[in-house]
Amino acid sequence: xxxxxxxxxxxxxxxxxxxxxxxxxxxxxxxxxxxxxxxxxxxxxxxxxxxxxxxxxxxxxxxxxxxxxxxxxxxxxxxxxxxxxxxxxxxxxxxxxxxxxxxxxxxxxxxxxxxxxxxxxxxxxxxxxxxxxxxxxxxxxxxxxxxxxxxxxxxxxxxxxxxxxxxxxxxxxxxxxxxxxxxxxxxxxxxxxxxxxxxxxxxxxxxxxxxxxxxxxxxxxxxxxxxxxxxxxxxxxxxxxxxxxxxxxxxxxxxxxxx
Amino acid sequence: xxxxxxxxxxxxxxxxxxxxxxxxxxxxxxxxxxxxxxxxxxxxxxxxxxxxxxxxxxxxxxxxxxxxxxxxxxxx
Amino acid sequence: xxxxxxxxxxxxxxxxxxxxxxxxxxxxxxxxxxxxxxxxxxxxxxxxxxxxxxxxxxxxx
Numbered sequence: 001x002x003x004x005x006x007x008x009x010x011x012x013x014x015x016x017x018x019x020x021x022x023x024x025x026x027x028x029x030x031x032x033x034x035x036x037x038x039x040x041x042x043x044x045x046x047x048x049x050x051x052x053x054x055x056x057x058x059x060x061x062x063x064x065x066x067x068x069x070x071x072x073x074x075x076x077x078x079x080x081x082x083x084x085x086x087x088x089x090x091x092x093x094x095x096x097x098x099x100x101x102x103x104x105x106x107x108x109x110x111x112x113x114x115x116x117x118x119x120x121x122x123x124x125x126x127x128x129x130x131x132x133x134x135x136x137x138x139x140x141x142x143x144x145x146x147x148x149x150x151x152x153x154x155x156x157x158x159x160x161x162x163x164x165x166x167x168x169x170x171x172x173x174x175x176x177x178x179x180x181x182x183x184x185x186x187x188x189x190x191x192x193x194x195x196x197x198x199x200x201x202x203x204x205x206x207x208x209x210x211x212x213x214x215x216x217x218x219x220x221x222x223x224x225x226x227x228x229x230x231x232x233x234x235x236x237x238x239x240x241x242x243x244x245x246x247x248x249x250x251x252x253x254x255x256x257x258x259x
Numbered sequence: 260x261x262x263x264x265x266x267x268x269x270x271x272x273x274x275x276x277x278x279x280x281x282x283x284x285x286x287x288x289x290x291x292x293x294x295x296x297x298x299x300x301x302x303x304x305x306x307x308x309x310x311x312x313x314x315x316x317x318x319x320x321x322x323x324x325x326x327x328x329x330x331x332x333x334x335x
Numbered sequence: 336x337x338x339x340x341x342x343x344x345x346x347x348x349x350x351x352x353x354x355x356x357x358x359x360x361x362x363x364x365x366x367x368x369x370x371x372x373x374x375x376x377x378x379x380x381x382x383x384x385x386x387x388x389x390x391x392x393x394x395x396x
Binding site for chain 1: 311312314315316318319322323325326329333334
């Protein structure tokens with residue numbers, strides 16, 4: 001029953017190339033079809049399938065939509081209310097598609113990652129931090145484009161005494177820059193440590209339960225605790241997608257309306 | 260080499276101390292939720308999403324420590 | 336308009352989201368630069384997964 005190799009809990013995040021493209025002149029490794037691309041395809045497939053099932057698909061013969069439409073309507077209503085509450089004003093409608101896309105993608109990716117033996121898409125730090133850095137660059141350009149030089153008033157909280165301004169500008173600039181990393185790191189660290197925790201605890205209980213019959217019975221008690229942690233991880237998968245969406249819309253509000 | 264290994268394990272153990280702060284933070288969030296709900300029970304539906312948001316934000320900071328600990332143990 | 340058999344509605348994507356496209360482009364360029372720089376560090380230059388072995392460059396560095 002013993003493996004002759006060491007199983008590191010980090011093995012579950014290894015990305016394998018399923019289809020490689022090589023050329024003697026250029027480095028085309030970006031175009032490789034890897035585990036990562038496969039699961040991105042899965043996520044897109046699941047989202048499209050929900051939409052096709054909800055309003056009838058090719059024949060489009062359903063007038064009022066099936067029960068699947070309730071799921072889409074519920075998610076859309078949540079996102080619409082969230083963006084309206086965070087951004088407000090008259091231009092919030094422009095940014096609903098962006099936040100809706102981010103939320104749906106991260107939610108489905110997290111939930112697919114929770115299925116045993118599957119690859120967790122949002123545990124890849126470089127991918128999620130890449131998304132958050134590009135969102136941050138986009139938000140900065142958007143703020144500079146909409147508000148011109150007034151955008152820099154974001155770094156001075158209203159009602160600051162004049163001697164404190166240089167210090168506060170530095171602190172606000174630091175916290176504004178740290179958003180680029182912290183937005184993505186929050187989601188990726190949650191997924192990464194959650195999956196590592198489940199893997200480590202599962203291996204420990206498996207080792208305990210495979211000793212003899214007594215420990216097999218006794219091991220059912222920690223197993224129940226692990227099931228509770230799995231339920232918590234499902235909740236975290238949904239909550240972190242929600243947190244990512246709500247923080248994105250709050251940052252959008254900062255760029256558009258400045259405070 | 261043994262010394263480096265020992266230092267790795269000690270570092271991983273020390274990294275988990277940060278979870279204290281996350282625990283206190285989550286406790287404060289839910290204590291404030293109970294406080295607010297008992298003062299004005301009709302606001303429960305408004306306060307609950309904020310409490311969940313605060314829970315997620317403060318829990319994430321704790322998981323940073325846990326992630327550092329795991330990376331020290333298995334990643335390095 | 337239809338996409339994969341589902342009715343879709345028009346949205347001026349480029350008009351409102353061009354800052355984000357610029358951001359994605361910049362990040363893609365930066366990550367590719369970092370990746371190429373990291374591949375050629377002393378730790379990974381002789382790794383069997385290095386793409387220079389696929390090109391036929393087999394000597395050790």
